Amino acid sequence: MKNFRKTKAIVNLDAFRRNLEFIKSMTSSSKQFFCPMVKSNAYGHGDIELTRVCEDVGVSGVGVALLEEGIRLRKAGISLDIFVFGPILDSAVTHLFDYQLTPVIGQWPELLAMEKLLGGREFSLHLKFNTGMNRLGFNPQESESLLSFFRKHPNLKLTGVCTHLLRGDDIGKPESISDQQIQDFESIISYFSHFQPQVHLWNSSGWFAVQDLKTKYSQSFHWGVRPGISIYGIQPLENKFFQELKPVMSIVSEIVTIQKVRKGETVSYGGMWQASKESLIGVVPIGYADGYSRSFSNRGEMLIGGSRVPIRGIVCMDYTMVDLTDLNIDPGRDLGKEVILLGEQSDQKITAEELAEMIDTIPYEIITCIGQRVPREFKGH
Structure with missing residues (x-):
């Protein structure tokens, strides 16, 4: 359906491609596991369109949180490996087989349900271990029993083992939580070396932080990377490498009404x-x-017009009011004038990081919260 309201999110596919290629260029070889995260509609940007760019660039696969997200990509014709990182229980397991999605399993009920439904058929999966995040994943103490399970069920192909950093930016620092997680994970993966699985751990923060510490982390540097926020050009921390990234999304609207407000009115x-x-x-x-x-x-x-204008009053369900008083505005002429909520105009810019700091949240929330009423317009290739 045609969109009549001029509010839209412009997604720059060329910027996304450059970010992706830059981060991938940091890997040690073409064989290193590299799995861009496109969950939550590619962090609000548009999962199908951006995953097609991932296909062009050449990646190991893409990661989603929900089974539904993986199915959506398959139905759109995506042929890449798709890794589902969220729990999948009961009869939902059958959809993994139907759509050839690779589960990242972190608890026994999932694993047992899969073994039962497979009935001896071969299927690949990854295991996730909890090394401190305390959200999803097997306990490290379960490694030995899991090893026995896979030896008894050779039809279940263990092709990957992973964990989740709860920080990443503290790599190499005193009392680093990430360093402890890496140490614990090294013990875990030693159990499964016979299967030669892909090993992956790095998030955006950790991957950028470890770039200057390759010698110290000579083994773990070669583990797989699951970049998320960085491929969208947003910086989770101050790091010289992040300066190479370009924001992928802009949010654009227009002035639809101009009100003359007298002194004392609200x-x-x-x-x-x-x-x-x-x-x-x-x-x-x-x-x-x-x-x-x-x-x-x-x-x-x-x-507006290359100048910052302040929001006045409460943000409403459908409208937000801004102060144009100090601009050279003609109420009869300037209806339809461009407004930038996120992005650049002239020499000014508003970033997701700035917006997040303003309201005491994180850039992830700023971009993933942009709803479906705001159409995505894709530019570039």
Whole structure:
């Protein structure tokens, strides 16, 4: 259906490709496991379109959180290996076989359900171990019993073993949690060396942090990489390598109404902002129903005409108001004027990192919360 509202998210496929190629170039060889994470609709960017870029670049596979996400990609014609990192229980296991998805299993009920439903048929899977995240994964103490299980069920092909860093940015630092996780994981994978599985651990933060420590981490540096936030051009930490990344998403809208507000009048619900002088207030058609957080009320900014303009009043479900008073605005001429909520305009820019810091959250939440009412427009290849 045609979108009549001009609010949209512009996704730069060329920037995504460059980010992907840059991060992949850091791997030690073409055989190193490299699995971009495209869960949550590719962090809000558009999973099908971005996974097709992953296919072009050449990766080991892509990672999703939900079985439904993997099925969606298969139905779109994606032929890459797709790794499902979330738990899959009971009859849902059959869909793994139907759509040839590789599960990343972290508990016995999943493993036993798979063995039962397979009935001796061969199928590949990865194991996940909990080394400190305390979310998903087998306990390290279960390694020996798991080894016995796979020896008894040779039809279950153990092709990968992984864990999840709870930080990553503390690599090589005193009392590093990540270093302890790496040490514990080394003990785990020694049990399964006979199967020659892919071993993967690195997230974006850890992978960038370890680049200057290759000698110290001579073994673990060759373990697989599951980049997430970095492939979308967002920096989870300060690091010189992140300067090479380019943000993939911009959010663009327009001014749809301009109100002349007299001194003393208020704007939006509850009258939380009062004009100290005669003001021009622009109405932008995006609100919290679109994933633009209500926390930006009276504190956020947008870009109009290359200048930053402040949000006035409460962010509404469908609209947000901004102060145009200090701009050279003609209410009769400037309806439809471009508004940037995320991205660049002239020499100004608003980043996901800035927005996250403003409302005390993380960039991940900023981009993944942009809802389906905001159409994605893809540019580049």
